[in-house]
Amino acid sequence: MDSNGKPSTVQVVLLAGSSALTAFFYSVYRKRATTVARLKEAKKVPIDQDLKKYLSDIPGRCVPYAVVEGVVKSVKESLSSQFVDNCKGVIERLTLKEKKMVWNRTTHIWNDTEKLIHQRTNTVPFDLVSHDQAVDAAVRVVRPLDSAELDLETVYENFHPTVQSLSNVIGHFISGERPKGVRETEEMLRLGESVTGVGELVLDHNLVKLQPPKEGLPYFLSRLDHQSLLSKQESGVRVWRLLALASGAAACSLLLLLLWRRYERHRRAREEKSVLREFKEQQRRRLRELDVDEGAVSPAACTVCLSRERSCAFLDCGHVCACGPCYLALPQPKRCPICRAAIDRVVPLYNS
Numbered sequence: 569m570d571s572n573g574k575p576s577t578v579q580v581v582l583l584a585g586s587s588a589l590t591a592f593f594y595s596v597y598r599k600r601a602t603t604v605a606r607l608k609e610a611k612k613v614p615i616d617q618d619l620k621k622y623l624s625d626i627p628g629r630c631v632p633y634a635v636v637e638g639v640v641k642s643v644k645e646s647l648s649s650q651f652v653d654n655c656k657g658v659i660e661r662l663t664l665k666e667k668k669m670v671w672n673r674t675t676h677i678w679n680d681t682e683k684l685i686h687q688r689t690n691t692v693p694f695d696l697v698s699h700d701q702a703v704d705a706a707v708r709v710v711r712p713l714d715s716a717e718l719d720l721e722t723v724y725e726n727f728h729p730t731v732q733s734l735s736n737v738i739g740h741f742i743s744g745e746r747p748k749g750v751r752e753t754e755e756m757l758r759l760g761e762s763v764t765g766v767g768e769l770v771l772d773h774n775l776v777k778l779q780p781p782k783e784g785l786p787y788f789l790s791r792l793d794h795q796s797l798l799s800k801q802e803s804g805v806r807v808w809r810l811l812a813l814a815s816g817a818a819a820c821s822l823l824l825l826l827l828w829r830r831y832e833r834h835r836r837a838r839e840e841k842s843v844l845r846e847f848k849e850q851q852r853r854r855l856r857e858l859d860v861d862e863g864a865v866s867p868a869a870c871t872v873c874l875s876r877e878r879s880c881a882f883l884d885c886g887h888v889c890a891c892g893p894c895y896l897a898l899p900q901p902k903r904c905p906i907c908r909a910a911i912d913r914v915v916p917l918y919n920s
Contacts, residue, residue, distance in 0.1 A: 579826060586819035593812035600805045603786050607798050610635045613769055615698040619705050623771035630770035633781055635794050636707050638696030640761045643708075647690055649754060651724035657756035658694035659712060661720055663687045665751045667727075671744035678746070685750065689713060694757075696765060696778070709765060710779035712757075715789040717797070719763075720755035727751050757789075764790050764797055840907055847871070847906050870894050871905055880916050885909040888917065 612635040613619070623629050642658050649655035650662070664685040669678040691713065695706035712718065729749040757763070766788035768781040780787040790797050854874070870876045872894035880895055881888045882904045889906050890898075895914060902911045 579822070583819065583822050583826070586815055586822060590812060590815040590819050593808055593815055597805065597808035597812050600801065600808055604798065604801050604805055606633060606785055607635075607766065607801060609633070610766055612637075612794065615696065615705050615707060616703055617705055619707075619776055620771060620774070623769070623776065628770075629772075630768060632768055632783075633785055634767070634769035634778075636696055636765045636769060636778055637794060638707060638763065638765075639699055640757060640759055640763055641695050641697045641706070642759060643693040643695060645692055646759055647692055647756070649723055649756060651726075651754055655723055655756065655758065657758040657761075658692050659718075659720060659757040660690045661687065661755040662689075663751075663753045663755070665753075667748040667751055669746040669748060673744070680748075682751075696763060699762070706776070707765070707769070708775055708777045709789065710777050711787075712789055714780045714787055715767075716786040717788040717790045718757075719790040719792065720757055721761070721791070722753055723756050723758075724754040725751070726753075761791060762793075764788065764792060764794050766794075766797075843907050872897075878917070880914050882909075882911045883913040883915060885911075892916065 610633045611631055613622070613631060615636060615638050623631070640658055642656075646656045646658060647660045649657070649660070664687070666683045666685050668681055668683070670681050671677075672679050693708070694712075695708050697703075697706045727749055728751075730747045732747075765778045766786075767778050770777050770779065788797060792800065865874055866877070868877050870878050870891040871889045873891065876891040876893070878888050879891045882890075882895075885904050885907050887904050887906050889904065895902070898905075898911075903909060904911060
């Protein structure tokens with residue numbers, strides 16, 4: 569705090585920052601908690617022969633938020649891996665990332681960073697079918713790239729290191745960036761993979777579709793089963809809750825500290841005013857005992873002897889209220905006659 573008892577700029581910034589972080593963490597926590605609650609309430613619909621009849625009998629011919637577990641099957645054609653033989657799927661994602669080390673001028677260390685160079689995702693229409701091959705039922709997956717949990721398997725990964733010459737090394741040290749190479753990966757959702765889809769299940773012109781749900785609910789396509797997917801989301805909720813609690817505790821602690829310091833400052837100010845009033849009252853009583861007119865006493869007179877001029881400052885309280893002989897006459901431990909604070913040092917004053 570400053571001399572007026574107001575919080576400093578740093579304290580205000582820290583309090584505002586911790587409060588903003590708390591609000592952000594809490595909003596994410598509430599959103600994740602809502603997602604978990606809706607996942608628990610989602611209706612699990614099996615892929616069987618009665619699926620179409622079940623959907624046609626319910627209002628709107630749809631389940632707003634349903635869980636469907638099935639096996640990936642292509643509708644017409646499939647995608648072949650560009651690097652792995654006999655590897656086919658329905659979603660393929662190719663990614664190129666540059667890895668390099670960047671010099672941090674603040675910490676004076678090299679940090680590893682990654683930069684996305686190129687990414688391409690290919691898809692073909694596909695269905696989720698029952699694990700029982702005898703069941704002739706399928707669910708068409710609509711807009712799979714919109715899913716919040718698109719779980720793809722990495723089928724190929726290769727790192728191409730950068731070949732560096734001496735001149736390049738010198739240039740990299742000067743620029744503060746040292747390229748390490750390019751990482752190339754291929755991810756796929758393979759045929760025959762068990763997938764859990766969570767979204768809106770609707771019967772549209774004799775075709776059962778799983779599509780992104782309305783009302784802002786998340787859309788999931790995961791290789792985990794429903795229970796594992798739910799557990800994963802719950803662990804994320806716990807992390808965000810702990811972050812919100814930690815940042816909230818920090819914000820509350822800082823606020824309480826600022827309020828306590830302000831209270832302590834006001835309390836000391838009241839005590840000093842009370843001591844000063846008591847001192848002035850004692851000074852008036854002494855003037856009456858000495859039969860001295862208060863107006864006849866110089867404002868710069870020593871508050872102890874009322875005759876000599878004040879000639880020393882007491883530290884740490886800073887009061888200038890006594891002359892040298894009266895200071896020496898003070899009993900041990902020496903304390904300021906006005907505020908009763910301990911006198912650590914005495915600074916003599918000279919009038920020129």
